[in-house]
Amino acid sequence: MPQGLHASAVPGRDVLLSFAGELADIAAPVATRWFRHPLDIDLKSDKSPVTVADRAVEQAVREAIAARFPAHGILGEEQGRERLDAEVVWVVDPIDGTRSFITGYPLWGTLIAAAVEGVPEVGVIAMHALNERWVGAKGEETRLNGAVCRTRACRDLASARLFTTSPYYFKPDERDAFERLLPLVHTTRFNGDCYNYGLLASGHIDLVVECRLEPFDYCSLVPVVEGAGGVITDWAGQPLGFESDGRVVAAATPELHAAAMRAMGL
Secondary structure, eight states: OOTTOOOTTSOOHHHHHHHHHHHHHHHHHHHHHHTTSOOOOEEOTTSOEEOHHHHHHHHHHHHHHHHHOTTSEEEETTTEEEOTTSSEEEEEEEEEOHHHHHTTOSOOEEEEEEEETTEEEEEEEEEGGGTEEEEEETTSOOEETTEEOOOOOOOSGGGOEEEESOGGGSOHHHHHHHHHHGGGSSEEEEOOTTHHHHHHHTTSOOEEEEOSOOHHHHTTHHHHHHHTTOEEEETTSOOOOTTOOSOEEEESSHHHHHHHHHHHTO
């Protein structure tokens, strides 16, 4: 049995990988049907937007999971949590980057992860509008549209390309830490959501620093980044899991990750 899959009731990694791809295939036509079309936009309790597209994608994915693996758990952004004590929990963000989606900007995607005993084992970043899909699995090389991809061999901040979705998401103390990092890096860009982590896995950027993320935002990113040779942790340097506080540092190399953490005073 592959490392990390401990119980006989747990499907093998190849099965989880294949099914994660099937879920992304299911999500694609549902999401793209609504992209750049008029939409009613609701605001959730945290003031973030949600649309019929978010709800329809998650519903389609949930139905597929229930039909194939009825004993598995599900953690989704729009419809909550079911059976989080199950050995396998599917973690779903139907449209990561809803603000991009509703403004016609193509940097949004569907995130799908399979967590085994609380550890993200399989992850998919599916950028439907761009026809790009990163697939990662614990202990295996990450692939972009079937081809192996790797992070850039960047080890020093002076050469690093840093992205964050928005500096406005940081609380004052978090922004102070982030701004200690800014003058030390080569390039800084904003926006991107989940796409940033795909760019990191493919060697185009080197650092992503974020906060206010939920498990459905980051669980799928872990196998993708790690399988490409990168490092992704919380701001305390600990592995990301269901109970993490939503603050993330992802880097192309262990040396760059350590340098970023030191520069931020973490």
